[in-house]
Amino acid sequence: MSLVVVGSVAYDGLKTPAGERARALGGAATYIALSARYFTPASIVAIVGEDFDQQDVDFLASRQIGLEGLERVPGKTFFWAGVYSDDMNDRTTLATELNVFAGFDPKLPESYRSAPYLMLGNIQPGLQRSVLGQMARPRLAGGDTMNFWINDFRGELLETIKDWDFLLINDSEAKLLSGETNLKRAASAIRAMGPKIIVIKRGEYGAVLFHEGGHFSLPGYILETLKDPTGAGDCFAGGFIGYLASRGVSPLDGTATQEDLARAVVYGSVMGSFCCEEFSVDRFRTLTREEIDTRFDEFRRFTAF
Amino acid sequence: MSLVVVGSVAYDGLKTPAGERARALGGAATYIALSARYFTPASIVAIVGEDFDQQDVDFLASRQIGLEGLERVPGKTFFWAGVYSDDMNDRTTLATELNVFAGFDPKLPESYRSAPYLMLGNIQPGLQRSVLGQMARPRLAGGDTMNFWINDFRGELLETIKDWDFLLINDSEAKLLSGETNLKRAASAIRAMGPKIIVIKRGEYGAVLFHEGGHFSLPGYILETLKDPTGAGDCFAGGFIGYLASRGVSPLDGTATQEDLARAVVYGSVMGSFCCEEFSVDRFRTLTREEIDTRFDEFRRFTAF
Numbered sequence: 001m002s003l004v005v006v007g008s009v010a011y012d013g014l015k016t017p018a019g020e021r022a023r024a025l026g027g028a029a030t031y032i033a034l035s036a037r038y039f040t041p042a043s044i045v046a047i048v049g050e051d052f053d054q055q056d057v058d059f060l061a062s063r064q065i066g067l068e069g070l071e072r073v074p075g076k077t078f079f080w081a082g083v084y085s086d087d088m089n090d091r092t093t094l095a096t097e098l099n100v101f102a103g104f105d106p107k108l109p110e111s112y113r114s115a116p117y118l119m120l121g122n123i124q125p126g127l128q129r130s131v132l133g134q135m136a137r138p139r140l141a142g143g144d145t146m147n148f149w150i151n152d153f154r155g156e157l158l159e160t161i162k163d164w165d166f167l168l169i170n171d172s173e174a175k176l177l178s179g180e181t182n183l184k185r186a187a188s189a190i191r192a193m194g195p196k197i198i199v200i201k202r203g204e205y206g207a208v209l210f211h212e213g214g215h216f217s218l219p220g221y222i223l224e225t226l227k228d229p230t231g232a233g234d235c236f237a238g239g240f241i242g243y244l245a246s247r248g249v250s251p252l253d254g255t256a257t258q259e260d261l262a263r264a265v266v267y268g269s270v271m272g273s274f275c276c277e278e279f280s281v282d283r284f285r286t287l288t289r290e291e292i293d294t295r296f297d298e299f300r301r302f303t304a305f
Numbered sequence: 306m307s308l309v310v311v312g313s314v315a316y317d318g319l320k321t322p323a324g325e326r327a328r329a330l331g332g333a334a335t336y337i338a339l340s341a342r343y344f345t346p347a348s349i350v351a352i353v354g355e356d357f358d359q360q361d362v363d364f365l366a367s368r369q370i371g372l373e374g375l376e377r378v379p380g381k382t383f384f385w386a387g388v389y390s391d392d393m394n395d396r397t398t399l400a401t402e403l404n405v406f407a408g409f410d411p412k413l414p415e416s417y418r419s420a421p422y423l424m425l426g427n428i429q430p431g432l433q434r435s436v437l438g439q440m441a442r443p444r445l446a447g448g449d450t451m452n453f454w455i456n457d458f459r460g461e462l463l464e465t466i467k468d469w470d471f472l473l474i475n476d477s478e479a480k481l482l483s484g485e486t487n488l489k490r491a492a493s494a495i496r497a498m499g500p501k502i503i504v505i506k507r508g509e510y511g512a513v514l515f516h517e518g519g520h521f522s523l524p525g526y527i528l529e530t531l532k533d534p535t536g537a538g539d540c541f542a543g544g545f546i547g548y549l550a551s552r553g554v555s556p557l558d559g560t561a562t563q564e565d566l567a568r569a570v571v572y573g574s575v576m577g578s579f580c581c582e583e584f585s586v587d588r589f590r591t592l593t594r595e596e597i598d599t600r601f602d603e604f605r606r607f608t609a610f
Contacts, residue, residue: 087486181392184529205510206524217524217607219511224489262610302522303608305567 002040002245004112004138005033006131007121007234008101009046009070013081014279016088018227024280025056027078028121028144031231033065034284035238035271036119038292040245042238043112045069045131049077049100059285068109075100088229089203108134117245119237122146125153125160132163139250142166142195144237150177162194165252168237170201183208187215197251199240199265201233209265211251216262219303221273221295228279232272239271240264270295307345307550309417309443310338311436312426312539313406314351314375318386319584321393323532329585330361332383333426333449336536338370339589340543340576341424343597345550347543348417350374350436354382354405364590373414380405393534394508413439422550424542427451430458430465437468444555447471447500449542455482467499470557473542475506488513492520502556504545504570506538514570516556521567524608526578526600533584537577544576545569575600 007028014021029046036042043066052072060067078101081094106127114136120128120143128143135141142164149157150173157177161167167190175181178189187198187210198210206220243264249256270292277283312333319326334351341347348371357377365372383406386399411432419441425433425448433448440446447469454462455478462482466472472495480486483494492503492515503515511525548569554561575597582588 182529182531183527202510205507208524208527215527215607216610217527218610219513219522219524222488222513222520222522224487226487259610266610300610302520305521305523305564305571305605 002115003036003042003117003119003241004045004069004108004115004131004135005029005036005042005119005121005238006045006106006128007032007123008078009044009048009052010078010080010101012230012280013079013095014228014230015083016228016279017084017086019279021279023079025059026080026230026280028123028231028234030060030281031234031275032119032121032238033060034063034281035235035275036242036245037063037065037238038271038287038289039239039242039267040117042066042242043069043115045106045108045112047071047073047100047104049073049075052077059281063284066112069106069112071107073100073103082230084229088226091229106131106134116140116250117241119143119241120164121234121237122149125149125157129156129160129163140165140241140244140252142168142197142241144168144233145173145177147173147176158193164195165250166197166199167195168199168201168233168240170203170233174198174200184210184215197261199268201236207236207265207269209261211258211261213258216258216265218262218265218269218299221269221299223273223276226276229276231281232275235275236268236272238268240268243267266296266299267292270299307420308341308347308422308424308546309350309374309413309420309436309440310334310341310347310424310426310543311350311411311433312337312428313383314349314353314357315383315385315406317535317585318384318400319533319535320388321533321584322389322391324584326584328384330364331385331535331585333428333536333539335365335586336539336580337424337426337543338365339368339586340540340580341547341550342368342370342543343576343592343594344544344547344572345422347371347547348374348420350411350413350417352376352378352405352409354378354380357382364586368589371417374411374417376412378405378408387535389534393531396534411436411439421445421555422546424448424546425469426539426542427454430454430462434461434465434468445470445546445549445557447473447502447546449473449538450478450482452478452481463498469500470555471502471504472500473504473506473538473545475508475538479503479505489515489520502566504573506541508534512541512570512574514566516563516566518563521563521570523567523570523574523604526574526604528578528581531581534581536586537580540580541573541577543573545573548572571601571604572597575604
């Protein structure tokens with residue numbers, strides 16, 4: 001395969017102004033892989049419990065997502081529940097039940113170890129480091145993190161991201177990690193920690209990529225129908241690395257141009273925007289590559305001057 | 306002249322994380338005219354008190370801003386004071402002393418009445434309507450407003466903007482005015498109130514223009530040095546209408562293309578970004594047209610894909 005994705009496979013309890021779901025397929029690895037799969041072969045490393053529905057396995061398998069690394073153990077699958085604010089820009093966590101995820105110790109199947117692209121979803125930094133350590137050095141490896149790890153696992157996080165090529169992080173977390181309120185200075189500070197490519201996600205406002213040659217900034221896609229923003233950041237990640245993997249390029253050996261990186265951000269944004277249109281992973285049950293490319297062209301039209 | 310600008314000419318007491326000024330030149334009309342003047346001849350309609358410094362008159366005159374409509378009356382000039390939050394995204398008003406502005410009843414000099422472009426800065430909607438009523442219909446007329454008028458003068462505001470061609474408004478105010486939380490639906494609702502062009506300003510995140518043919522979205526310029534955001538929205542307005550005036554076009558008679566409108570948004574953003582680099586209007590004491598065009602090109606580079 002081309003891309004290894006590590007992270008949670010979970011069930012989510014979702015409540016948004018558009019409705020609710022008591023138990024819907026979710027998890028960072030799920031969203032990342034479903035999104036990336038439109039661009040490149042992808043395989044998951046994750047853990048689920050005995051309660052994980054066969055129909056969800058079937059759905060992932062129907063997308064030809066590699067499941068050799070999906071461990072199934074006694075116990076219950078990771079469960080998260082949250083409720084979104086009226087404008088869906090904020091959410092309150094109602095429940096986080098780690099369940100089998102508490103004992104997650106990712107073991108990469110042999111067939112995964114030489115994959116050229118690696119996306120580490122938002123999990124404990126030590127686990128992210130362990131996964132990268134099990135691989136022959138990928139051509140491009142990076143991941144996501146969150147305020148919890150930045151605040152309470154700072155040392156371990158710094159030890160982990162120093163080996164990454166890229167970091168996806170949101171606005172406020174970039175400021176938290178760097179101690180800088182200015183976005184440019186925050187990005188410089190984080191680049192000095194290791195990852196040479198920083199993508200700062202700004203929710204509905206878009207994303208900014210910083211790299212050696214400067215930066216690329218993209219406004220958000222303005223959705224008319226927004227049902228559930230859960231997983232949008234992960235779908236961004238999937239589109240971003242999926243596109244780079246599909247091009248077979250890496251910024252590290254000079255084979256990815258600034259244009260490749262910029263387009264990866266656009267594809268990331270396209271995938272994040274589709275994710276929000278339905279609850280859970282439902283948009284990916286019907287989404288076609290043609291719709292993706294149509295929206296990419298739409299981005300071109302509404303940003304050209 | 307080509308552009309008439311109506312609004313406040315004021316003194317501001319400013320406190321930001323970068324420093325403070327006890328009494329610095331400010332006011333919507335001041336910022337709009339200074340910004341627009343890089344693109345087109347512009348004249349002010351405003352009122353000041355006896356305390357208005359000759360050096361400030363001289364500064365505006367040195368920029369060839371038309372001051373025939375700058376009324377000087379007994380009393381003190383409008384004074385506003387505020388303090389900005391650490392990230393400068395929020396501010397708290399410490400003082401609003403209307404002074405002579407309380408009696409402002411704009412009377413357009415004869416020479417202003419046939420100007421083809423009109424920008425109504427954020428003042429009481431009734432006064433904005435009175436100014437438009439004193440003019441032969443400009444080729445392009447529009448303005449700015451704020452939450453105070455939307456909440457407490459809604460009827461008068463609606464009566465006023467129904468005759469406007471464009472409205473500049475910020476994110477939260479667009480939602481307040483329209484009652485819609487979704488940006489696209491908010492813009493549609495406002496377009497149904499009269500102005501066919503809506504520019505929604507999103508501060509550091511950029512701006513979105515909605516018009517008949519769709520929308521144009523631009524991310525914000527990422528400043529490394531941000532000293533004082535006061536007036537940035539007005540400078541955006543000045544660049545926006547100043548550029549359209551310089552092209553001699555109007556979207557209303559079909560002479561302004563989507564590209565003209567998009568570039569007007571970029572020039573607006575360029576001017577807003579420069580405004581923040583120094584306190585008060587100080588950046589405009591040294592800013593050159595060459596620097597403006599260089600930053601315009603920079604926008605092109607960091608948004609291209």
